[in-house]
Amino acid sequence: MIDPHHVLPPEDMSNEAIVRRLTEQANVRIQNGQLKKKKLVWLELTGCSGNIISLMNGFNPNLEYMLTLMVDLVYSNSLMAAEGEEAIERLMSVLDEEFILAVEGAVATKNNGLYNVIGRWRGKPFTALQAAKMLGEKASHVIAVGACAVDGGPSAAKPNLAECVGLSDIVKRPMIKLPGCPCHPDWFLGTLAHLLMNGVPELDNMDRPLLFYSTLIHDRCPRRPFFDKGIFAKTLGEPTCLFKLGCRGPVTRVDCPTRKWDGYVNWPIGASTCIGCSQFGFPDKMGPFISYDITRE
């Protein structure tokens, strides 16, 4: 094997090449036992499992980078090779060790949590509720990823038949909250990187990292000049301000307009209104998402 520390000219300085070199270097150090990756448990609870899909959409860093360089992912319902009892055993084995816990999805509480069973443990149903309590108490750090984990989100939308609640209603301890539906991969991976390098990032009074959640969408929106001049779109597809169609940018705090999505190509207001998915109370407090009838000339 070529020593990855030596890069022969001409150096390939593309992002991919740099990531590959770093990954190789880290792999060598991991194999030599010089570096021990922290363990990460990713729990999918009551939700759409779309936050792990969003995580797979991360560009730089990407999922490959996270898996090989940042952490040792121990449990993920969507990705792990093991299944059945073997998978749950892996999850339980981590309880004696130090691990970071990321949770997506709300916690269904009705009928003792039976509205969401995430596996079987010793023959009995193992509910999202049990998993949240068990792992939430033992983790070194807890990150609530996405709207459902943060405050119930769409899973808790009225009439909330499964009686879903956010993670912090079940696990009483400090945690980092990353609202968004789904959570942007950079918000999670940036938070994770901060946790690994410098500890818990600075949070606002709602437990969101200031790094990502300190600006109002409305203050950075490229359609803002139209708002200031009072030029409002009457239908989606017009390039002017979407306020009168129900845009929730004025009440939603996150860096969506400057960061953008999926390799930074576009964002919700590039297509239609902001529906406030990164704000507490989504979706019930943010509807109607589109309203054609609030403006009359």
Next chain:
Amino acid sequence: MKKRVVINPLTRISGFMEIDVMLEQNKIIEVKTTGSIFRGFEQMMVGRSPFDAIYLTQRICGICSTAHSVASSLALEDALGVQVTALGRYLRDALHCCEFLQNHIRHTYQYTIPDYVKLPDVSSIFKVDHGDFRLPQKVNEQLANHYFESLRMSRLAHQMLAVIGGKAPHNHGVFVGGISTPPNADQIVRMKSILQTITAFIEEKMVPDVYLIAKYYDDYFHMGKGPGNLMSYGAFDRYKDLGTLYVDPLV
């Protein structure tokens, strides 16, 4: 003698499922599958603004969210008596196609390949104690490399969706009448360019990989065959100019 085998969680799916199998003399005599999550999306729609369905129903599932926005917009068009234009339909279907690509690539590599291919020791999630691994080492290695390469491709498929859909998962592009904002030329060419990369991967790697696995596991074709009663709503079908590109509605 009867033996019961329960698999829960059935990992590498988007959601939660239990498989409960009863065996007698190595033959399956009964199977039960249980979806083990209930949120009640139908009830959530009651009393909400109808347009919200396009957004909220996407939250049913993170890997196929666009399908739910498409279904909601079709239902609304039906209810409102809106006739979608040919262009509107093409654009909405183009978004839906991006989701198909993302979904099928992840389904093949992230959700299915680990049953046949031993993945490298870089992460605990790739460890597995049981399995029916038959591929020769070289083939295994090649498919494991494609597992990682595919991550970039499915990502690009979602990027292509976001170019006009705003973001993915849970897009803002699909709407009554097709899509919310018509794309301009630079967005279309961007999508086409991304598509070229993905197409090359699918043709040169993904399809051959599936055939390769089929070759080593040909006995699987004769195991666990269902009754064969299948139903399709149809997809990308009966265009005026292009005819059916994918599948007609059929039983």
